[in-house]
Amino acid sequence: MAKILIPTPLRQYAEKNNSVDVSGATVGEALASLTTQFPDLRKNLFNDEGKLRSFVNVYVNDEDIRYLQKDATAIADGDIISIVPSIAGGLC
Amino acid sequence: MLTQEEVSRYSRHLIMPEVGVAGQEKLKAAKVLLIGTGGLGAPVAMYLAAAGVGTIGLVDFDVVDVSNLQRQVIHGTKDIGKKKIDSAEETMRDINPLITIIKHEVALTSANALEILKDYDIIADGTDNFPTRFLINDACVMLGKPNVYASIFRFEGQATIFAAEGGPCYRCLYPEPPPPGLVPSCAEGGVLGILPGVVGLLQATEVVKLILGAGEPLIGRLMLYDALAMKFRELKLRKNPECICATGDVKLIDYEQFCGIPNQPEPPPMSAEISPKDVKALIDAKENFILIDVREPHEFQIGRIPTSTLIPLGELPKKVAELDPNANYVLHCKMGGRSAKGCDVLRQAGFKNVRNMTGGILAWSDQVDPTVPKY
Numbered sequence: 001m002a003k004i005l006i007p008t009p010l011r012q013y014a015e016k017n018n019s020v021d022v023s024g025a026t027v028g029e030a031l032a033s034l035t036t037q038f039p040d041l042r043k044n045l046f047n048d049e050g051k052l053r054s055f056v057n058v059y060v061n062d063e064d065i066r067y068l069q070k071d072a073t074a075i076a077d078g079d080i081i082s083i084v085p086s087i088a089g090g091l092c
Numbered sequence: 093m094l095t096q097e098e099v100s101r102y103s104r105h106l107i108m109p110e111v112g113v114a115g116q117e118k119l120k121a122a123k124v125l126l127i128g129t130g131g132l133g134a135p136v137a138m139y140l141a142a143a144g145v146g147t148i149g150l151v152d153f154d155v156v157d158v159s160n161l162q163r164q165v166i167h168g169t170k171d172i173g174k175k176k177i178d179s180a181e182e183t184m185r186d187i188n189p190l191i192t193i194i195k196h197e198v199a200l201t202s203a204n205a206l207e208i209l210k211d212y213d214i215i216a217d218g219t220d221n222f223p224t225r226f227l228i229n230d231a232c233v234m235l236g237k238p239n240v241y242a243s244i245f246r247f248e249g250q251a252t253i254f255a256a257e258g259g260p261c262y263r264c265l266y267p268e269p270p271p272p273g274l275v276p277s278c279a280e281g282g283v284l285g286i287l288p289g290v291v292g293l294l295q296a297t298e299v300v301k302l303i304l305g306a307g308e309p310l311i312g313r314l315m316l317y318d319a320l321a322m323k324f325r326e327l328k329l330r331k332n333p334e335c336i337c338a339t340g341d342v343k344l345i346d347y348e349q350f351c352g353i354p355n356q357p358e359p360p361p362m363s364a365e366i367s368p369k370d371v372k373a374l375i376d377a378k379e380n381f382i383l384i385d386v387r388e389p390h391e392f393q394i395g396r397i398p399t400s401t402l403i404p405l406g407e408l409p410k411k412v413a414e415l416d417p418n419a420n421y422v423l424h425c426k427m428g429g430r431s432a433k434g435c436d437v438l439r440q441a442g443f444k445n446v447r448n449m450t451g452g453i454l455a456w457s458d459q460v461d462p463t464v465p466k467y
Binding site for chain 2: 013084088
């Protein structure tokens, strides 16, 4: 089992969980496992073509999957997958 | 050269070898531009002033509001209604009268950004919106100036340095902004008052390190901070070889348009909106209509309109099936933005008589019932 960390802005779509255990051998399978458990997350993570949105990055441990094998990046037991969306706040 | 007054003031810097006289002289010679004097800008401005950064520029055009004071510690109760830039300057001058403060009382735009940024060595982005963040990034890439970046949401923060020599830029991390409405703003989502203090001081620390040339700068690393978990995590940030910062194909654009914000939003039809006073008249006349409050439960607890029913915007799509499509509806939220989206949800589901209460519960408090607290 790998663990996906859910960032604050997306927790409202994941029944307020801050982390979710997922099954799957790749990042793509892990994200599919996540959105099966929490369907409301799907439109926030993926566009209409099913591709990861460009303001959402996914990391396996500390590495960006865009520089690994993207969706096909293999994951092992105990890996931490982070979803890191852009946030704009500062002045507010 | 440091004056005698400066030697006394900065003595705790001067006696540590990592700063010393040479480092303090670098701080004195440095020119740093802070964009935004709000949550993040407040601690950055105060500590950089105290540390003796010789020239600090401020960009802001906002005025101090009472709801800012929960976190924007550079402003005080006496400053409510004052320009933030003046209030910030006053606090900084009190902390350290030996530095130069340059005020830019403007909104940063594609037309003025390069002119304002060009005279500074380091830029610190403490803004609150995507168009300005992309603008600052692109201007820093064009001018080759490091952008010490931080952003916050509720109890989570991100910090890094963009556009340093050889390092990644904001677009390497996020090539595009989210569509409007998908990522909540702090005004809608809230922010823990202490959070910008912690995250802003990460920014200030990196500014000082860049000036001194000391330590390991936060370049190519994205620092994530979760205040509730009290955890820092560090992710690798790579320069994207296809990014405009690598190809050199960068120019300033219309960032509002880039971020999907129409220049002139189409006004909704008049019949789609109703003023708080007219809603009150409907209630008093015992007209048959349903008033739905689409805010979150914790906002509902702060204050509400007695006849309203709470259905948070996120739950509205699921509840549509339980609502009578032929009934009359008025929706409201805090300021009118979320309830406008809620009206769209109902109209798309075929509801005909749906109106948005203009200005939300804040306007209700102003126009109808001042006992409902504003937040």
